Amino acid sequence: MKNLFLTGFMGSGKTSVGAALSELTEVPVLDTDQMIEEKYDESIKEIFRKYGESTFRKYETEILADFPHKDCVISTGGGIVGKRDNIDSMKKSGYIIYLQTSFEEIARRLKNDTSRPLWNNNNGETKTLFDKRIKLYEEYADISIQTDYKSAREIAIEILAELDKQSLRE
Numbered sequence: 001m002k003n004l005f006l007t008g009f010m011g012s013g014k015t016s017v018g019a020a021l022s023e024l025t026e027v028p029v030l031d032t033d034q035m036i037e038e039k040y041d042e043s044i045k046e047i048f049r050k051y052g053e054s055t056f057r058k059y060e061t062e063i064l065a066d067f068p069h070k071d072c073v074i075s076t077g078g079g080i081v082g083k084r085d086n087i088d089s090m091k092k093s094g095y096i097i098y099l100q101t102s103f104e105e106i107a108r109r110l111k112n113d114t115s116r117p118l119w120n121n122n123n124g125e126t127k128t129l130f131d132k133r134i135k136l137y138e139e140y141a142d143i144s145i146q147t148d149y150k151s152a153r154e155i156a157i158e159i160l161a162e163l164d165k166q167s168l169r170e
């Protein structure tokens, strides 16, 4: 199986669905946010605060470039679609799966969250970012799955069915 890169806005469930997919397929799961935190030994929140968003974006692109892993599910950061280089790196080794989630559902899921700098600190600009991003997720996705009112496991099962339907799971 080629790599499966999960994309979508903050809170769309990339980490949760990645774990569910890995459980169902016994394929390892990676998370670009976690890979960055481990590589630099700092939380995303700290990286944003100390070095700014542009440094975080550089780390993200570096993590994806010449991606060394195969046969993995990879949960990506919500902003991964912001750079064409990131898309090219993902398409080189796998398929892009977009977890489509409404803004209202995301707001419910992240109501008490304090770990996501761009969810918490941008004075009502989050919806503008959401509107801009969804066009990119849609444009680059090989598969799009609606996630509202579904569990992570149900979404993972739907993704596998869609891969089979399109004969993408060899």
Ligand SMILES: Nc1ncnc2c1ncn2[C@@H]1O[C@H](COP(=O)(O)OP(=O)(O)OP(=O)(O)O)[C@@H](O)[C@H]1O
Pocket (backbone or CB within 6 Å): 008, 009, 010, 011, 012, 013, 014, 015, 016, 017, 033, 075, 076, 077, 078, 109, 110, 116, 147, 150, 151, 152, 155
């Ligand atoms: N299908 C779902 N139904 C209900 N709650 C969910 C679902 N998927 C995820 N959640 C919850 O929403 C929150 C965010 O989920 P998760 O961390 O998986 O999102 P993410 O897409 O990885 O976010 P980020 O881009 O910030 O890394 C978590 O509290 C998680 O438990």
Ligand SMILES: O=C(O)C1=C[C@@H](O)[C@@H](O)[C@H](O)C1
Pocket (backbone or CB within 6 Å): 009, 010, 033, 044, 076, 077, 078, 079, 080, 115, 116, 117, 118
């Ligand atoms: O949507 C975004 O830009 C982000 C999402 C998270 O996954 C992290 O990558 C970080 O908080 C930025």
Ligand SMILES: [Mg+2]
Pocket (backbone or CB within 6 Å): 014, 015, 031, 033, 075, 076
């Ligand atoms: Mg995540």
